[in-house]
Amino acid sequence: MKRAVRWILSIAVIAGVTHLVAIFILPRALMTLIVFKISSEANGVNQLYLPDRITSNSRKIVRPAPDLAYAICAYDLSDGPVLATLNTSETYSSLSVFANNTDNVFAINDRAVTGDVATVLLSNEDTDVTPPAGAIAVKVPSDRGLILWRRVITSNADWPKADAARREVICVPYHST
Known part of the structure; x- marks a missing residue:
């Protein structure tokens, strides 16, 4: 009986630790690595990174789609807010914001944009x-x-045309006047 209780407790502890790693540590570690890689490619944070056109060999992001043109910005709000834009287009386009735990905290598509551009101000x-x-x-968050x-x-x-349009979006520090 004593041996069975120890075995069950051991399994419960292992399951608990595995759960904590999977839910809390792993997503943040992965995002930290991705932010580091993207900011290195873009020569810093709050800078636009324009990856080459997606092919079957592309793997900067998980399962990239070859029918999408991507632009990526690793943001850092520790020195203040960041301004980003989304331009309207003839085809579908979107802007998504991901927190350091991989949660998608905001998204907008060009169909929701009034006028030619949507401006988004990110702050902590x-x-x-x-x-x-x-x-x-x-x-x-x-x-x-x-x-x-x-x-x-x-x-x-x-x-x-898609490449030119993605070069027009911005990701810059915002300084209110």
């Missing part, structure tokens, strides 16, 4: 900042994470 939950006129204020833009490429002939 402790920062009190007034967004620029017309901007969407997004409070993020972590100082670091990723912003991911996606734009549908309808054909090979559409790639230059």
Whole structure:
């Protein structure tokens, strides 16, 4: 009986530790690695990274789609808010914000944009900042994470247009005046 209780307790402890690692540690560790890799490619945080067109060999992000043009920004809010934009397009495009635990904390697509561009102001939950006129204020639960833009490429002939459009989005530190 004593041996069975020890065995059950051992299994419970192993299961508990495994659960904590899987839920709390692993997502943050993976995002930290991804933020580091993206910011290295972009020459720093709060800088736009424009990966090459996706092929079957592309693996900077999990299972990238070859019919999407990507732009990525590793954001860091420790020095203040970050401003990002999403332009409207003839094909579908979106902007998604991911916290350091891989949670998608905000998303918008170009169909929800009034006018030609949506401006998003990211700040941490402790920062009190007034967004620029017309901007969407997004409070993020972590100082670091990723912003991911996606734009549908309808054909090979559409790639230059999609590439030019993704180069127009911004990811920059915001300094209110």
